[in-house]
Amino acid sequence: xxxxxxxxxxxxxxxxxxxxxxxxxxxxxxxxxxxxxxxxxxxxxxxxxxxxxxxxxxxxxxxxxxxxxxxxxxxxxxxxxxxxxxxxxxxxxxxxxxxxxxxxxxxxxxxxxxxxxxxxxxxxxxxxxxxxxxxxxxxxxxxxxxxxxxxxxxxxxxxxxxxxxxxxxxxxxxxxxxxxxxxxxxxxxxxxxxxxxxxxxxxxxxxxxxxxxxxxxxxx
Amino acid sequence: xxxxxxxxxxxxxxxxxxxxxxxxxxxxxxxxxxxxxxxxxxxxxxxxxxxxxxxxxxxxxxxxxxxxxxxxxxxxxxxxxxxxxxxxxxxxxxxxxxxxxxxxxxxxxxxxxxxxxxxxxxxxxxxxxxxxxxxxxxxxxxxxxxxxxxxxxxxxxxxxxxxxxxxxxxxxxxxxxxxxxxxxxxxxxxxxxxxxxxxxxxxxxxxxxxxxxxxxxxxxxxxxxxxxxxxxxxxxxxxxxxxxxxxxxxxxxxxxxxxxxxxxxxxxxxxxxxxxxxxxxxxxxxxxxxxxxxxxxxxxxxxxxxxxxxxxxxxxxxxxxxxxxxxxxxxxxxxxxxxxxxxxxxxxxxxxxxxxxxxxxxxxxxxxxxxxxxxxxxxxxxxxxxxxxxxxxxxxxxxxxxxxxxxxxxxxx
Numbered sequence: 001x002x003x004x005x006x007x008x009x010x011x012x013x014x015x016x017x018x019x020x021x022x023x024x025x026x027x028x029x030x031x032x033x034x035x036x037x038x039x040x041x042x043x044x045x046x047x048x049x050x051x052x053x054x055x056x057x058x059x060x061x062x063x064x065x066x067x068x069x070x071x072x073x074x075x076x077x078x079x080x081x082x083x084x085x086x087x088x089x090x091x092x093x094x095x096x097x098x099x100x101x102x103x104x105x106x107x108x109x110x111x112x113x114x115x116x117x118x119x120x121x122x123x124x125x126x127x128x129x130x131x132x133x134x135x136x137x138x139x140x141x142x143x144x145x146x147x148x149x150x151x152x153x154x155x156x157x158x159x160x161x162x163x164x165x166x167x168x169x170x171x172x173x174x175x176x177x178x179x180x181x182x183x184x185x186x187x188x189x190x191x192x193x194x195x196x197x198x199x200x201x202x203x204x205x206x207x208x209x210x211x212x213x214x215x216x217x218x219x220x
Numbered sequence: 221x222x223x224x225x226x227x228x229x230x231x232x233x234x235x236x237x238x239x240x241x242x243x244x245x246x247x248x249x250x251x252x253x254x255x256x257x258x259x260x261x262x263x264x265x266x267x268x269x270x271x272x273x274x275x276x277x278x279x280x281x282x283x284x285x286x287x288x289x290x291x292x293x294x295x296x297x298x299x300x301x302x303x304x305x306x307x308x309x310x311x312x313x314x315x316x317x318x319x320x321x322x323x324x325x326x327x328x329x330x331x332x333x334x335x336x337x338x339x340x341x342x343x344x345x346x347x348x349x350x351x352x353x354x355x356x357x358x359x360x361x362x363x364x365x366x367x368x369x370x371x372x373x374x375x376x377x378x379x380x381x382x383x384x385x386x387x388x389x390x391x392x393x394x395x396x397x398x399x400x401x402x403x404x405x406x407x408x409x410x411x412x413x414x415x416x417x418x419x420x421x422x423x424x425x426x427x428x429x430x431x432x433x434x435x436x437x438x439x440x441x442x443x444x445x446x447x448x449x450x451x452x453x454x455x456x457x458x459x460x461x462x463x464x465x466x467x468x469x470x471x472x473x474x475x476x477x478x479x480x481x482x483x484x485x486x487x488x489x490x491x492x493x494x495x496x497x498x499x500x501x502x503x504x505x506x507x508x509x510x511x512x513x514x515x516x517x518x519x520x521x522x523x524x525x526x527x528x529x530x531x532x533x534x535x536x537x538x539x540x541x542x543x544x545x546x547x548x549x550x551x552x553x554x555x556x557x558x559x560x561x562x563x564x565x566x567x568x569x570x571x572x573x574x575x576x577x578x579x580x581x582x583x584x585x586x587x588x589x590x591x592x593x594x595x596x597x598x599x600x601x602x603x604x605x606x607x608x609x610x611x612x613x614x615x616x617x618x619x620x621x622x623x624x625x626x627x628x629x630x631x632x633x
Contacts, residue, residue, distance in 0.1 A: 054542060054625045075546045082544020093539045093629065097231035102224060109224055110544035154543070 001193060002028040002051055002162065007060035009046055009216075020046045021216045024060070028162070028195055033188040033207035036197045043216040044197045045166055051195055052085045052164045053077050082110045086155030090167040092147045094139040100126065100150050101135040107158040125153040129183060145176030152183050156192070163187060165196040169203060181206055222556070229557040232529070240561075243525055247565025248572060250518045251605055254511055255573035255593070256580075258600045261507070263410070263591045265482050270349050270406075270413040275446045277348055278478040279412060280307065280439040280456060283463075284493050285471040294471070295493055297321055299432035300421070302476075303439045306459050312451040315442040317344030322415050323436070328393040329381060336377055336416035338394065340424055348442045349413050356388035356403035359420050363402075367422035371399035376588070377416040378404045397423065407588035411481055412440060414588065433465055441478055453478045457496060515608050522558075522612035530554055530620040537620060538628030550621035551614070558613030559606060566605030570598065 007024040010017050021043045028034055028051065036044045049055040050062065053069060062069045064084060069077070086107070094103050105122040113121075126132050129149040131142075139147050148168060155163055165184060169177030177200075185206055188194045196207065204210045212219050233240040267274040283302060285294045303318045310316060319341040327334045343361040351358060354375055363370050371392060378387035378401070387401045399419060408414055421429075429435055441452050456478035463474040475494045479487060483498035490499035530537075540550060570593065577591045593601075 049626050052542070054629075075548065078541070078544050078546035078549075081542060085542075087542045089629065093535055095228070095536050095539065097228050097235065098224075102227065105224070106540065107543040110546075110549065115223070158543075 001030040001065060002026075003063045004050065004057075005061045005063075007050060007057045007062070009043075009050065009055070009058050019216050021050070021057075021213075024218055026051075026211065026218065028193060030161070030193055031188075031191060032209055033185070033194045034196070035204035035207040035210045036195065036213060037199070037201070037204050037210055038213035040199075042213045044213050047213060048164055048166050048195060048197050052087060052162075053081050054087075078110070082107060082158065084161050086158065086160040086163045088148070088151050088155050088163065088165040088168045090170040092139070092144075092151045092171070094147055094150055094154075096139050098138075099135065100131065100137050100139065100142070103139065103150060104154045104157050106154060111158070121157055122153075125157040126150070128156070129153045143176070144172050145179055148172060148176070148180050149183065152180065152187075156187060160192070162193045162195065165194065167197055167199065169198070169200065177203070225553050225556050226560065229560050232533070232557070233561065236529070239525065239529065243522065243561060244565050244568065246518050246521060247562050247608065248568040250515060251562075251566050251569030251601065251608065252572040252576065254514065254604050255569055255597065255601045256576050257511070258604070259573065259577055259591045259593055259597045262594075262597055262600070263589075264485070266596065268594075269410065269590070270351050270408045271410045271481075272350050273348060273442065274481055276444075276449070277440050277442045278449060278452055278456075278480060279484055280441065280476055280478050281484060282476060282487075282493060283434055284475040285434065285465065286473040286475075287470065288472050290473070294434065296434040298437045298439060298476070299435035300429045300437050301431055301433050302463065303437060304430070306463060307439045307441065307456070310441065310452070310455055310459070312443065312448055312455045313441040314444045315344050315347060317348050317440040317442070318342045318421060318437050319345045319412065319440065320421070320436045321438065325395040325417070327381065327395075327417075334377075334381060336394075337414070338417050338419065339415040340419050340421045342421050344442075345440065348440050351408070351413065352406040354404045354406060355386070356401070358403050358405070359418070364420040364422050368420065369397060369399045369423055370402040370420065372403040372405055372418045373401055374405055374407045374416055374588070376407050394419070395425075397425065399423070407590070409586060409588040409590065411484070412438070433463070433471075449480070511604070512607075515604075515611060519608060519611040523615050526554075526558060526612060526616040527619065530616050534620070534623060534628045535631050537623050538625050538630075541623075541625035541628065547618075547621040551617045554617030554620065555610065555613040558617070559609035562605050562609030562612070566601055566608075569605075570601055573601075 004024050004026040007021055009021040010019050024047065036047060038044045046055065050057055064080060101122050104125055105118050108118040108121060123135065126135055129152050131146060131149055131153065134142060134146065139150065142150065169180050172180060181203055184194055184196065198204050281297060282295060283298050300318060303316065308316045320339055322337040322339055324335055325338045327336050343359060343364045346358040358372055359370055371394065373387055381387065382390055387404050390401045392399050392401060394417065443449055443452050456476065460474050460476045465471040477496065479498055482500045486500040486503040487493060487498040490502060492499045537550060574593050580586060581589050
């Protein structure tokens with residue numbers, strides 16, 4: 001489904017060039033639950049950002065559904081992100097000025113959908129994560145686990161093919177983390193491809209495949 | 221989507237109340253000044269009130285006389301003879317009126333002397349201008365032809381001269397001449413209609429004015445329709461070279477132009493008395509540039525404030541980009557937020573501008589000023605507000621929309 005071929009990525013800071021990823025070849029298959037593990041600063045998040053087209057590789061090619069992403073034209077990439085990917089971040093990144101329902105509705109704003117339909121889908125997504133009663137709350141009125149469930153609802157509301165989660169339980173206690181993991185596993189069982197960055201071996205094992213990154217390279 | 225933008229704009233603005241208040245104050249004061257200027261300009265140039273037919277009439281105010289080799293020149297108001305001999309027979313004009321410029325005269329009542337601004341006009345003047353008669357009547361063609369000593373006062377002068385009693389029917393000694401007041405009209409502050417008292421041309425103490433080529437008169441030329449204005453202008457331009465002076469050795473070339481109000485001001489300000497082009501386009505451009513410059517400083521200030529405000533929202537920008545917002549969509553969102561704030565500022569500016577105009581009217585700084593904020597001023601204000609909103613919103617919005625999503629998510633704008 002998503003193929004990364006000979007991907008390298010370097011960051012230029014002042015006069016120092018840092019190699020973040022080197023010669024990455026990876027195939028994310030449809031329906032799988034891929035866990036990316038590795039020590040801090042090894043390039044896991046960079047890899048996830050490249051898969052989700054939030055970043056561009058220095059060299060190499062990325063294909064989504066057999067189509068190579070070539071031009072990286074802002075408008076085209078934005079549309080692809082909107083229709084193919086859903087993102088879950090470690091620190092939730094909910095917009096505190098908007099109610100939960102408005103946060104969940106956000107990805108649908110960039111599609112041509114009537115307001116009532118957007119609202120209906122957002123409600124449905126919130127009910128799926130058990131937060132149907134919290135629609136009119138603001139994010140800072142919810143616990144960390146609830147906020148991450150809102151983030152899951154936001155990631156899933158557009159029914160994306162791929163869910164990208166960057167340390168989704170990193171800011172949660174073990175009980176809330178387990179709840180979030182249950183949701184991700186359930187979504188995967190329903191057919192959504194999940195790519196998750198984690199430090200936690202137990203969580204990684206709940207997926208179907210684990211890859212490890214070390215010093216910017218995939219290791220066996 | 222717009223509801224979402226409005227919601228978040230409202231939240232952002234209410235979260236930072238001091239910032240929003242400074243922003244609003246800046247916008248409101250700028251727009252208030254611009255709206256007051258627009259209303260004054262509209263009052264001066266736009267067909268309104270007494271000069272409501274100004275889209276159909278032109279004024280010929282100045283005669284430039286030159287000697288044969290052009291080494292000597294004289295610029296003066298028209299003499300009555302020029303109007304009688306050259307302008308009244310014009311084919312393109314429906315009506316030609318003659319009126320003097322304003323002249324200060326002393327009015328004697330018992331032991332009191334009052335200074336008033338006097339115009340002498342023919343009957344056509346009262347037909348071209350739509351004075352609102354509050355009492356009595358205005359001079360007729362017969363009054364002018366027979367040289368009747370009748371006069372019209374404006375409301376303020378009538379009240380001042382005859383407090384507590386009716387002015388119509390009273391006698392008045394104006395510069396040694398006795399007039400009967402036959403009418404009272406509303407106060408006016410407009411180019412051709414400003415005065416305290418009006419009398420027929422034929423009451424001038426001397427008849428010399430009839431033979432003068434240069435004097436103290438202006439001509440008002442009324443066209444059948446606004447479409448005839450260019451034809452009248454062309455005819456006056458043709459007439460000017462045909463003017464024959466009484467002493468051709470002293471003066472033998474003449475320039476005069478039939479001007480709209482805008483042309484009149486432009487010609488005077490830009491000293492274009494001898495050129496057919498009054499320079500109105502230059503004047504309008506200068507006004508537009510000045511207004512833009514006036515907007516530029518507060519707009520730059522707002523650009524800085526807005527950039528700071530949007531930078532605080534870099535995570536939101538990152539999230540929106542991650543979920544499919546393109547740079548263009550984000551530019552639209554932030555510009556829309558800024559335009560909304562500017563529209564609120566514009567509304568407050570409009571209310572304040574109305575207040576300033578009422579104060580201006582009552583202060584007497586500009587006598588008889590009556591300026592209203594009507595639909596066209598409101599429309600101009602709306603355009604000015606949107607331009608201001610775009611000026612101050614586009615740059616920060618564009619800058620922030622270019623943020624790399626990964627950097628934005630890290631809050632590293």
